[in-house]
Amino acid sequence: MLAATLTLALIGLTLGLMLSLAHRRWPPNESELVQAIDARLPQTQCAQCGYPGCLPYARAIANGEAINKCPPGGDETINALARLLGREALPLDGSLKPAPNQVAVIDESRCIGCARCLPACPVDAIVGAPRQMHTVIEAQCTGCELCLPPCPVDCIELVPTTQLSEAWTWPKP
Amino acid sequence: MLDLLLLLIGAILINNFVLVQFLGLCPFTGVSRSFENAVAMSTATAFVLTLAAAVSHVLYHAVLVPLDLAYLRIIAFIVVIAALVQLTELYVRATSPVLYQALGIYLPLITTNCAVLGLALLALNLELSFVATLVYACGAALGFSLVLALFAALREQLVEERLPRAFRGAPITLITAGLMSLGFMGFQGMGG
Numbered sequence: 084m085l086a087a088t089l090t091l092a093l094i095g096l097t098l099g100l101m102l103s104l105a106h107r108r109w110p111p112n113e114s115e116l117v118q119a120i121d122a123r124l125p126q127t128q129c130a131q132c133g134y135p136g137c138l139p140y141a142r143a144i145a146n147g148e149a150i151n152k153c154p155p156g157g158d159e160t161i162n163a164l165a166r167l168l169g170r171e172a173l174p175l176d177g178s179l180k181p182a183p184n185q186v187a188v189i190d191e192s193r194c195i196g197c198a199r200c201l202p203a204c205p206v207d208a209i210v211g212a213p214r215q216m217h218t219v220i221e222a223q224c225t226g227c228e229l230c231l232p233p234c235p236v237d238c239i240e241l242v243p244t245t246q247l248s249e250a251w252t253w254p255k256p
Numbered sequence: 257m258l259d260l261l262l263l264l265i266g267a268i269l270i271n272n273f274v275l276v277q278f279l280g281l282c283p284f285t286g287v288s289r290s291f292e293n294a295v296a297m298s299t300a301t302a303f304v305l306t307l308a309a310a311v312s313h314v315l316y317h318a319v320l321v322p323l324d325l326a327y328l329r330i331i332a333f334i335v336v337i338a339a340l341v342q343l344t345e346l347y348v349r350a351t352s353p354v355l356y357q358a359l360g361i362y363l364p365l366i367t368t369n370c371a372v373l374g375l376a377l378l379a380l381n382l383e384l385s386f387v388a389t390l391v392y393a394c395g396a397a398l399g400f401s402l403v404l405a406l407f408a409a410l411r412e413q414l415v416e417e418r419l420p421r422a423f424r425g426a427p428i429t430l431i432t433a434g435l436m437s438l439g440f441m442g443f444q445g446m447g448g
Contacts, residue, residue, distance in 0.1 A: 087325055094315070094332055098339035105343050109350030 117145045123163045127155045128205035129227035131179060136205075144168075151176050155225050185226040185241040187219045193238035200230040200239065260391045263384075267395025273371045274403045275433075275440040277378075280371030284404060285429060287362055294408035295401075297362045302397035304344055304366050305375055308337045309393035312376035313386055333376045341367045371400060407436065 121141035132152040134140040144150055150164040151173040158175070165172035189200075189209075196214040208224040211217030219239075230239055273279045280301075287297040312333045320326050345363050366372065375396050379389045410432055419428055 086323055087328055090319065090323055090325055091328065091332065091335075094319075094335055098335060102339055102342050102346070105346050109346050 117141050119167060120144050120164065123156075123160060123167060124153060125156045125160060125225070127225040127227060129155055129225060129229060130205070131155070131227065149173070149176065152179060154179050155227065185243050186221050186224040187226065187228075187230055187239050188242050189217050189219055190238040190240065191216050191218065193236055195236055195238075197235060199233040199235065203230045203233045205229060260388060263388060264391050264395040264398075267392050268399040268402065269440065269443040270446060272399045272403060272440050272443075273374065273396050274400060275437040276444075277374070279374040280369050280400060283362070283365065283369055284407065285433070286365075288404060288408040288411050291405065291408045291412055293362070294404045298397075298401035298404045300344065300348075300363055301366055301369060301371070302401055304337070304340055304369075305372055305397040305400065306390065306393040307344075308333075308340050308372050309375050309379055309389050309396075310386070311336050311340065313379060313384075313389045316380060329380065330373070330377070333373055337372050337376075338367050371396065403436070403440075407433065410436075 117138075118141075121138050124137040124141060126137050128136040130136065131154050132140045134143055140148070140153070144164065150168065150170060151161050152175075153160050154175065158172075161175065162172050164170070187208075194216050196211065196216055198211060198213045198217070200217065201209050201211060205227065206223050206225055208220045209217050209230065210220060226241060228241060231237075231241075267273075271277060274281065274284050283297055283301065288294050312329075315332060315336060316326070316329055320329060320332060341364060344366075348363065375393055379392055382392070384392055411429065414428055414432065423431070
């Protein structure tokens with residue numbers, strides 16, 4: 084009994100020490116470069132760059148991916164990344180839509196309160212609960228359009244943002 | 257030499273761990289939805305399988321048998337497997353963050369893959385030498401990878417098929433696995 088306990092304890096101790104040494108030998112390689120790139124991305128998690136979020140895109144940039152794939156960040160982000168990495172500042176990738184100066188607005192008379200748009204929103208800008216009407220917090224919305232596909236009654240529309248004076252346009256007749 | 261070759265082929269085809277001995281069915285059905293994930297998962301599992309069998313063999317013959325503690329083998333092997341999986345995870349995360357991303361949750365899940373423990377125990381039951389254990393483990397790993405890749409490829413095709421509603425999803429997956437299992441049992445005639 085004693086021998087069994089001691090042996091198991093020793094096995095556990097040895098393996099534990101080995102793991103702890105391995106952890107010191109190979110620390111998680113979330114390199115500072117990735118963190119610096121991630122800090123310059125807008126954190127909208129909109130996935131328009133083709134990666135599931137800003138951190139995966141930051142990792143991809145660290146491995147040589149192009150820096151001009153972030154529509155919400157626009158030229159500002161591209162310039163910041165170009166300065167950080169010493170690469171050339173390119174215009175936004177042609178296949179992507181330029182920075183959307185728009186916000187989502189829910190037509191509250193048509194909203195059925197299904198709450199399907201809530202999990203789709205990457206920045207939690209939609210307020211609401213099942214069977215209650217939802218609405219969008221304008222200041223948080225990044226205009227990424229990810230809430231449009233899940234809406235079963237198509238009651239979400241994108242309107243040009245009214246927050247920036249240069250982006251204001253006359254409403255369509 | 258011929259023995260080892262027979263042991264290798266036997267572990268790959270005739271006594272295939274998944275389809276004949278029915279071990280490691282959770283990753284077999286869980287990770288076979290896309291071919292890429294299946295290949296990544298089988299690479300990681302193959303690594304852990306081989307290493308775990310070797311370490312378990314040494315632990316059993318160098319520590320447990322001399323101390324007359326052979327009855328502790330299951331719990332000791334589980335501890336060893338868990339530590340090896342952790343070690344693999346640490347190493348992959350440090351050296352290749354991209355591969356770590358691709359494997360995701362499946363890496364820690366290898367701990368609960370019964371094929372790993374099953375292999376260590378079966379190798380003991382067969383009373384294999386150290387080299388033979390390694391060969392047997394390689395065969396098991398290759399067999400697991402082969403079957404997982406084949407099954408994932410089949411399932412990717414099945415998504416395209418127009419099936420009766422009653423067969424969609426889990427039923428056709430299990431039927432496919434059953435038919436594959438029947439096919440692999442046919443190899444038993446080869447073993448003689």
